[in-house]
Amino acid sequence: MTGADPLLASLRAAVTAAPGDVALRLHLAELLLDAGEREEAVTHVATVLGQEPGNPGAAALMTRALAAPGSGPVPEAPTRPGPPSGFDWAAAEHQVQDVVGPRFAPDDVIGQEPEVVPIGPPAGAARFTVERPALRLADVGGMDAVKKRLEAAFLAPLRNEQLRALYGKSLRGGLLLYGPPGCGKTFFARALAGELGAGFLAVGIHDVLDMYAGNSERNMHDVFLAARAAAPCVLFLDELDGIAQKRSTIVGGVLRQVVTQLLAELDGVGADNEGVFVLAASNMPWDVDPALRRPGRFDRTVLVVPPDDAAREAILTYHLRDRPVENVRLKPLVARTVGFSGADLAHLCEAATERALLDSVSTGTARMITQDDLLAAVADLRPSTGPWFTTARQVALYANGDGAYDDLVAHMKKHKLM
Incomplete structure (x- = not known):
């Protein structure tokens, strides 16, 4: 029984593993024809013709497969692309009609406008869901100081293009929301997207990090692909300190490569981030890689404090x-x-x-x-923000040489926390 032929079984497995290997598939088709497995041979030859319509070896094998039994010797393969003379096109089209599309459109569609098929999101980006939030900053009770800072740092330049051009205000760079956990950083990010009338794509550490080498960087790239495809879009990276820790403290290469990939995406290397507004949140911004805090990246920060x-x-x-x-x-x-x-x-x-x-x-x-x-x-109950302010106090006292946490210092002094 031919199905049990070990050589054919091996070749079938090899073709399955390497479906794009034309020479291997044609070799299998030729052996199948020799073994009398005509239908399976035709399927493989048709696949090759679908990829390379002018392949002379495939055309010769198709002629041999379609030749009637006892019709005489099979002609030699042509020395240049194209089917041999006497090629039975009708029989060939019938055999491969499920694999190769029709060569010409029907007469009844001549003169009609071609159907425009919309291009979907890039491969890999479809698994991320982009929301369209109806939330606005006015829906957030109180917190006027935070709202004013968000207006000045993010919304005002976006809303008035003429003034932005007059003052040369750049929209490059992202916005980092930081503060104690549970104080509404994600809520504010969603409200910002609503103010802009943009999509909202929230991404957490579980969406990016993967145990297999290379997948984490690919996931980060797919996140930006999804945001670019949905522009205008607010891309919100939650728990930035978990995704992009200081590379000087990282043991192992996975997280280091994720930070490098994020830097490349933020800089728009190989792609345009026009219409993509990048926001991030962190409970511990002092643990974020310093390269992400440089101009053009997350160079603006807003402290989100406990509700007033x-x-x-x-x-x-x-x-x-x-x-x-x-x-x-x-x-x-x-x-x-x-x-x-x-x-x-x-x-x-x-x-x-x-x-x-x-x-x-x-x-x-x-x-x-x-x-x-x-x-x-x-x-x-006791407020859960206490331990955070204990840590933040040390940062404010001993790690604020560049003034990055001046707003934190001002808040803690106002509320007698330092």
């Missing part, structure tokens, strides 16, 4: 809006939650809800969430 009074009231209102509350006064809660992050406030509302729920279970009577539940939850 107005912001805390808005956050508490948001998290209590769908809960059964009764006679809750927010002002005393706002006064007792200075230094709480947005995540802390969400946890506070959850803890108060749990307290009321457990009490309802124990008494057998459902009751509303009251002021006492919220105050009791506040008494049990």
